[in-house]
Amino acid sequence: MLLAHLPALVIVIPLICAPLCVLLRGKDWAFIVALLATWASFACSVLLTIQVMKVGTISYAMGGWAPPYGIEIRLDALNVFILLIVSGIGSVVAPYARNSLLLEHIEERAYMFYCAYLLCLCGLMGVAVTGDAFNLFVFLEISSLSSYVLIALGSDRRALTAAYQYLVMGTIGATFIVIAVGLLYQATGTLNMADIANRLPEAGYTNRTVIAAFAFMVIGAGLKIAIFPLHQWLPNAYTYAPNIVSAFLAATATKVSVYILLRFVFSVFGVEFSFVSLPTAIPLLVLAVLAMFLPSIVACFQTNVKRVLAYSSVAQIGYMVLGLGFVSVAGLTASILHLFNHALMKGALFLVLGAVFYRIGSCNIDRMAGLAKQMPWTMAAFVGGGLSLIGVPLTAGFISKWYLILAALEKGWWYIVVLIVVSSLIAVVYVFRVIEAAYFRDAPDDLVNVAEAPISLLAPAWILVFANFYFGVETSISVGIAERAAQSLMGAG
Amino acid sequence: MKEYLVLRVITKLLLPFILLFGLYVQFHGDFGPGGGFQAGVIFAAGFVLYSLVYGVAAAQKVLPTGILRAGLAGGVLIYALVGVANLILGANYLEYTPLADTMKEGQHLGIFLVELGVGLTVASVMMTVYFTFATWRED
Amino acid sequence: MLWGIPPGLLLILGVLLVPLLPGAWRKAYMTILPLAGLWALAGAETGVFYTFTFFTYEIAPVRIDGLSLVFGYIFHIAAILSVVFAWHNNDTVEQMAGLAYAGSGIGAVFAGDLITLFIYWEAMATTSVFLIWARRSDSAFRAGMRYLIIQVGSGVLLLSGAILMAHQTGSVAFDKMTLGNLATWLILIAFGIKCAFPFFHNWLPDAYPEASVTGTVFLSAFTTKCAVYVLARGFPGTELLIYVGAAMAAFPLFYAAIENDLRRVLAYSLNNQLGFMVVGVGVGSALAINGVAAHAFAHILYKSLLFMAMGAVLYRVGTVKASELGGLHKSMPLTTIFCIIGAASISTPLFAGFIAKSLTLSAAAKDGYPVIWLILMFASAGVFLVSGVKIVYFAFFANDGGKRCKEAPLNMQIAMGLTAILCVVIGVYSPWLYSLLPNDVAYEPYTLSHVINQLQTLIFSALAFALLIRFKFYPPAVNSIYLDFDITYRKWLPVLYKWIVSLVSPGWKSMLQDLRNGLHRMVAYMFRHHGPEGILARTWPTGSMALWVALLLGGFLLIYYS
Amino acid sequence: MNGPKHTSASSSSGEKQSWLDDTQNIDKIFWGVIFLSVILMLLEPFYYKKPYFSFEGSFGFYGWFSFLACAGLVLVARSLGRVFERGEEYYDADRNSGEDNR
Known part of the structure; x- marks a missing residue:
């Protein structure tokens, strides 16, 4: 019986547990509640994935009001894939919180952290499951507001400024999205996404209101995704946030925003409108290519490794937008696949940095010199994640690049292939800078006796590193779902 | 504001009516204009008025942080749990029908409870925000 | 094959145990590992093994025939001798890199398709660079970096060629090729870089003398000879x-x-x-x-x-x-x-x-x-x-x-x-x-x-x-x-780069300055109308972010409505 | 062994003297190499060569070709070396000063 209600439960569980954390107060209790909630959500997501793979799209009417009048939860391959990423990363990261928090001076108010964490998870998953455009905005705001709080928890004072900037930019983005939703409502008289898609052709492709809605949606989502050059909020936010938050947000928040863009551009507006009637592909491709290069180069010169990773995230988002800009099943598959794989590698790398920070209190590349001797497992995990980030074969990163290249070849765009390959080489530079420091330089004098990170930090990081390799070899699950999602997105248009 | 006797007296006189009006808006929400959100704000406004006239310390004695926090979390919890109750009773999430014998009464009760949660949370949040600003000092 | 582990992979997987073993045991283990590999190889039958389908391509991780066997034998022998030569060395990174490098070389020789070859090819590059860095000197680090870039570049060319080839023929099999299209040329150049063809050769005299005492012995055996093997196989x-x-x-x-x-x-x-x-x-x-x-x-x-x-x-x-x-x-x-x-x-x-x-x-x-x-x-x-x-x-x-x-x-x-x-x-x-x-x-x-x-x-x-x-x-x-030829990229390229920068930078700087001034005035104008100067002045970077949003939205709308 | 054990230097260290420290012995080796060369040339008429190319069959081809090749190699390399020689810090110079001070 409960199986039928899984679509609701997956977001309700964290929603219930978030206030529970506040009521229970004790940090151990809150931790246990948060842990169980994330795991339960993940379990629900897995079950939902299986269900969707078996029977196709699932629709769930909230409050019993049938769509398109009531709020609908609608799950197809893309939705469950995103759900899987968010809840999966959430449940891997959660056990990490206990130790990671200790160091960052918010121990006594840890329950607040867990509450915000669960709300953020709830919001992100809500965005992923909902079939209602306005509801999507609400969930987006839930996740955004809680992530501002999470970022502001960083031990560095600059975390506050970073969170504030993120708040301003995030609010602008969300406002754009809600403006777009409003305009769409004006044009079509409905908020249900599937219904909007049905009614848009009636409104006409030259309708100025719809075009404005489209522009606002692309820019609003683009801001949330941190498409270059709308990315400036991201480096500070990821750098100064607590490590666990960096890991969680880097792996999930931008991914969910990419989902919003995919969903609206391909499903709601439709390929015909977005790419045939309007010249969207070229600007996106230009931005994507710029994103692949400029932030990568910036990353090469950063001294704080978290910042390196943050800029690298902006670059990796370029790949996702690139695949989207191909407007083909292959391109979308690559894009969705990279969404998943990038979550794995960035999650792993940020968790590793959390372990580093836990021991040496810094993520500066100079302070990490010679660390491989003292923290072999930690740095080995970094190497693993780094290889995936570069896209070395047998890692997840390779798979997504491979599909991206295939998609470009299918279009016959050689120069794009060259650009993809060259930009991967830049990744080699910034990853190997860290590896070189850790393995081939001598440790600073005050850091010669550093112990290996505790198992509670290492285990989540290694799980993700392992996942990087697993999904680099066994691709049937990730590629299978991504392909189905891509087909349904293209088919909808 | 100790010297403004008129204000103090009038405040004391008004306060029950404000709170009562808040409760009216709250419980009448499912029939007429109103509901948890508005009621929560009105309710909180009463306490804000009280603290403006009698001082923040006095207001905090009435509404300690602990209670506010409990209300803040509890309201959300009520909302979410009502939804779950429906689930357990065999309907969709937030589909209130099975809460009572007839559909009409079920919907009635469900909305009532959910609005209660909303009101509780909104009032608590308003007060928390107010107290945060009122007690904030430049370090 | 020993316990069914493909040759080469035995060494690479075996490396994982190295850091766990204490001193003398580790040396014995490191010596026995390639010996075991050699023994296993001596008893191996010829043929193609472990084939599977990856995407739509037939992958043949192990192909044993006359040509690959000779190279397989000598690579194992070289690995044994190099390990013995390095017994005195206790540098774990170097030990692991050496064995993994040898394993990658062996694996590459037995690769029956271009994808497997590419994987081992890059593995050789990334493992061997540690043998150079193990010298732990500044010049070794820089030489290693140059080496790595060139070697990885070779791998990238190989991959590009392989993908092109797969695209054209639908197969990634590694057999005799004839020059004549871009794919085979790319592959030839990739091989040529590792084989130190003229003008691609500088990494060799540049990096090998910078490697550690024991590292150079490893290096001298595998990379270039592997390149010779693939040339003999492919061209x-x-x-x-x-x-x-x-x-x-x-x-x-x-x-x-x-x-x-x-x-x-x-x-x-x-x-x-x-x-x-x-x-x-x-x-x-x-x-x-x-x-x-x-x-x-x-x-x-x-x-x-x-x-x-x-x-x-x-x-x-x-x-x-x-x-x-x-x-x-x-x-x-x-x-x-x-x-x-x-x-x-x-x-x-x-x-x-x-x-x-x-x-x-x-x-x-x-x-x-x-x-x-x-x-x-x-x-x-x-x-x-x-x-x-x-x-x-x-x-x-x-x-x-x-x-x-x-x-x-x-x-x-x-x-x-x-x-x-x-x-x-x-x-x-x-x-x-x-x-x-x-x-x-x-x-x-x-x-x-x-x-x-x-x-x-x-x-x-x-x-x-x-x-x-x-x-x-x-x-x-x-x-x-x-x-030598490396003057082109070690000297002339930087000089050229600096020259271009010196030509362009004044104009560029003044342009940026103008742009910045313009933006500044624009944002200042907006701020005058939106709030007290003091508070918002502090958020100037946020303002510039917002400006970007506005610019981009304007740009999109302009394109769409035109 | 047809080793090149000749040197014109004389060691001045006081430790155990090796046979090579004596300049006379160096001369012996030098003349030994010349003697061997002459012998190998004299062998030329007494065996059957199976040349692939006509020039290969000319008298003492391997000997004189090898001699000319090596002498030429070193002499050409010597003059090339004068052109291409640079200080050891050549490539490092730029990085330190940020200028091209060639």
């Missing part, structure tokens, strides 16, 4: 390679003749020997391919031996600069003898090189390439002069530099001794090596005329050296470097 009989190979055989000698760093001399002469093999690949006849395999086999042994001897000198004396060495035969008599055996093994009768190299020369002659044959003869005489006579003379004899040290560590002596024995055994009993060769060709190296002619070549080469030294014509060893 036998490609005429272009004959000319490329001839150029490779000749020009590095000029550098080797004057270079001061003796390990760099060896690196250049390694490049020259690769030229021989590339010519053999280019000729492509059954005899020539046999020659390539035999030459690679022998060359790995004697070049390792020479690098080991120089490594021992570097280990004990701290330098291998010809200008600072000399007279070491008194301090290191055994090393001297081993080095002389290594030098003799290049081409003296009764040593390994003699029976191997003559195959290639005969093949070139038989197919009628007189000019090429002459160049090879020149190179053959020259390499004996520079990497044989010169090395031995300057390191162990010459002017006594006054350096006194201990004899090389025991494990190095053992490694050098084993290698020397192999060199002699192979040279004396030629049928053994010949029986390993992929093609069935009868060839007898020990004919009277061949022996005498070879002795004439060598003795007159030595005579030339003796006369040049006696009459002071031989350029004195001095501390300097000699420009």
Whole structure:
């Protein structure tokens, strides 16, 4: 019986547990509640994935009001894939919180952290499951507001400024999205996404209101995704946030925003409108290519490794937008696949940095010199994640690049292939800078006796590193779902 | 504001009516204009008025942080749990029908409870925000 | 195959255990691992194994046939010898990198398709760079970085070629290819980079002399010979390679003749020997391919031996600069003898090189390439002069530099001794090596005329050296470097870059300045109308972010409405 | 061994003297190499060569070709070396000063 209600439960569980954390107060209790909630959500997501793979799209009417009048939860391959990423990363990261928090001076108010964490998870998953455009905005705001709080928890004072900037930019983005939703409502008289898609052709492709809605949606989502050059909020936010938050947000928040863009551009507006009637592909491709290069180069010169990773995230988002800009099943598959794989590698790398920070209190590349001797497992995990980030074969990163290249070849765009390959080489530079420091330089004098990170930090990081390799070899699950999602997105248009 | 006797007296006189009006808006929400959100704000406004006239310390004695926090979390919890109750009773999430014998009464009760949660949370949040600003000092 | 683990992968997986083992156990384990691999390989059947389908392509991770077996054997042997040579070394990273590198090389040789090959190809690049960095000097780090970029670049080209190929033919099988389309050209260039073709060769003399004492021994064996193997597999009989190979055989000698760093001399002469093999690949006849395999086999042994001897000198004396060495035969008599055996093994009768190299020369002659044959003869005489006579003379004899040290560590002596024995055994009993060769060709190296002619070549080469030294014509060893093609990217490119920057930057800066001023005014204008200057002034960066949003939205709307 | 054990230097160190420290012995080796060369040339008429190319059959081809090749190699390399020689810090110079001070 409960199986039928899984679509609701997956977001309700964290929603219930978030206030529970506040009521229970004790940090151990809150931790246990948060842990169980994330795991339960993940379990629900897995079950939902299986269900969707078996029977196709699932629709769930909230409050019993049938769509398109009531709020609908609608799950197809893309939705469950995103759900899987968010809840999966959430449940891997959660056990990490206990130790990671200790160091960052918010121990006594840890329950607040867990509450915000669960709300953020709830919001992100809500965005992923909902079939209602306005509801999507609400969930987006839930996740955004809680992530501002999470970022502001960083031990560095600059975390506050970073969170504030993120708040301003995030609010602008969300406002754009809600403006777009409003305009769409004006044009079509409905908020249900599937219904909007049905009614848009009636409104006409030259309708100025719809075009404005489209522009606002692309820019609003683009801001949330941190498409270059709308990315400036991201480096500070990821750098100064607590490590666990960096890991969680880097792996999930931008991914969910990419989902919003995919969903609206391909499903709601439709390929015909977005790419045939309007010249969207070229600007996106230009931005994507710029994103692949400029932030990568910036990353090469950063001294704080978290910042390196943050800029690298902006670059990796370029790949996702690139695949989207191909407007083909292959391109979308690559894009969705990279969404998943990038979550794995960035999650792993940020968790590793959390372990580093836990021991040496810094993520500066100079302070990490010679660390491989003292923290072999930690740095080995970094190497693993780094290889995936570069896209070395047998890692997840390779798979997504491979599909991206295939998609470009299918279009016959050689120069794009060259650009993809060259930009991967830049990744080699910034990853190997860290590896070189850790393995081939001598440790600073005050850091010669550093112990290996505790198992509670290492285990989540290694799980993700392992996942990087697993999904680099066994691709049937990730590629299978991504392909189905891509087909349904293209088919909808 | 100790010297403004008129204000103090009038405040004391008004306060029950404000709170009562808040409760009216709250419980009448499912029939007429109103509901948890508005009621929560009105309710909180009463306490804000009280603290403006009698001082923040006095207001905090009435509404300690602990209670506010409990209300803040509890309201959300009520909302979410009502939804779950429906689930357990065999309907969709937030589909209130099975809460009572007839559909009409079920919907009635469900909305009532959910609005209660909303009101509780909104009032608590308003007060928390107010107290945060009122007690904030430049370090 | 041992426990069903493909050759190469055995070493790579085995590496994972290395850091867990304590000192002596670890050394024993590291020695036994390649031994086990060799044993397993000796019992292996030929054929293609473990095939599976990846995407839509047929992947063949292991292909065992005559050609890959020869290289597989010698790579295992080289790995064993290199490990023994490195027994004294306790650097875990270096130990792991060395074994993994050897494993990748072996894996690459048995790769039956281009994707597997690419994976091992990149694995070789990334593992071997640690052997260079293990020297832990600034210059080693930079040389390693250059090396890594070039090597990874080669892999990227290979992958591009493979993808193109897959696109065109629907198959990624690694078989004989013919030049003629972009895919095969890319693959050839990828191979050529690792094989140090002229103008792609600089990574070799640049990086090998910078690697650690033990690292260079590893390095000298695998990367380039693996490249020779893939050329022999993929492009036998490609005429272009004959000319490329001839150029490779000749020009590095000029550098080797004057270079001061003796390990760099060896690196250049390694490049020259690769030229021989590339010519053999280019000729492509059954005899020539046999020659390539035999030459690679022998060359790995004697070049390792020479690098080991120089490594021992570097280990004990701290330098291998010809200008600072000399007279070491008194301090290191055994090393001297081993080095002389290594030098003799290049081409003296009764040593390994003699029976191997003559195959290639005969093949070139038989197919009628007189000019090429002459160049090879020149190179053959020259390499004996520079990497044989010169090395031995300057390191162990010459002017006594006054350096006194201990004899090389025991494990190095053992490694050098084993290698020397192999060199002699192979040279004396030629049928053994010949029986390993992929093609069935009868060839007898020990004919009277061949022996005498070879002795004439060598003795007159030595005579030339003796006369040049006696009459002071031989350029004195001095501390300097000699420009090579790498000047293009190490010097000219940066200079060009700086020049362009200096040309462009004033205009660029003023443009940026104007832009910034403009933006500043614009944002300031907006702020005047939106709030108190004081508070918002602090958020100027946020404002600029918002400005970007507005600009982009405006841009999109402009495109859409136009 | 046809090793090149000749040197014109004389060691001045007081430790155990090796056979090579004596300049006379160096001369012996030098003349030994010349003697060997002459012998190998004299062998020329007494065996059958099987030349692939006509020039290969000319008298003492391997000997004189090898000699010329090596002498030429070193002499050419010597003059090339003068052109291409640079100080050891050549490539490092830029990085330190940020200028091209060639």
